[in-house]
Amino acid sequence: MCLKCNLFDFILISNVLPFCSPRVPSLKRIGPHNINILNILIGSLLGDGSMEREGNGSRFAFYQEKSHGEYLLWLHRTISSLGYCKQEIPIIKTRKGINGEIRYFYRFRTFTYSSFNWIYDEFYPKPLGRKVIPKIIDQYLSPMALAIWIMDDGTLYKNKGLKFCTNSFTLKEIQYLSFLLKNKYSINSSIYKITAVNQYNIYIPKSSLNILIKIVKPYIHPSMYYKLNLV
Missing domain, CATH: 3.10.28.10 (Homing endonucleases)
Incomplete structure (x- = not known):
């Protein structure tokens, strides 16, 4: 079974769900979320993914260096097709590295969901202020x-x-x-x-x-x- 088959069999359903519109307030984005998107989001937190608290909800942020751009753009296509982020393709950005060299990277965020708060609370428990590995x-x-x-x-x-x-x-x-x-x-x-x-x-x-x-x-x-x- 391929990832494409696993994920895209419910794209048409997820794209019409009301909580997947960018204009919906985070308090009304309450799910339910398919297990596949949860696996992607939580799996990313083991690696380079991070979360941010924004108002009444939480969102995921994805970051990859330009050398891994093909993977990042594939991840964006998958998540945007499921209705969880904007469809605009991420563009290459720059920042200064530790030694002053210019680094090139891609970055995108999901929409903000109040129903993501439990994930944020598990991975970023107070008062630590850092990402942890939760028992869940x-x-x-x-x-x-x-x-x-x-x-x-x-x-x-x-x-x-x-x-x-x-x-x-x-x-x-x-x-x-x-x-x-x-x-x-x-x-x-x-x-x-x-x-x-x-x-x-x-x-x-x-x-x-x-x-x-x-x-x-x-x-x-x-x-x-x-x-x-x-x-």
Whole structure:
């Protein structure tokens, strides 16, 4: 089963739902939301995705460097076709990097929904003020969400295994993710410390990579095949 078949079988329905209009106040955007869009949105929060509180609701923000533009534009097409963001194609923007170099990137946001507030509260609990891994992630770490996580934050490691760049999460949160990979999908992983203080990554060894590929390949955009050493 392909991602396109999974998602687009209900596009015609979602596009006429009243909460998917840009002119609807966030308090009236109450869902219900199809599990596929929740998997995409929550899967993105494991990687580069973020959320913002805006008035009475919350929205998702997606960001990718120009080198991953094809993936970002595909993600936008998918989410806009489901009625969750504007249809205007994101344009390339620039910003200064740490060393003053010019960085090129794409960025877009979803509409603001009051029915997204529970996701924001789970991933950005007060008073921490940072993104965390909530316990509810076990309910949403589907093959589709796992694929989004890989496309956002996965890296082929020495042409053998896969590394998740989980630098922003605590060791306890990363241990929970590692446990879920084993418990839900029988995927072995290890956690190793990187050079930065109190930062850790998850490593999927070559012995478990084939299991992972079988689970997520139907949902991986072709521009991201290289992350799994696929051709």
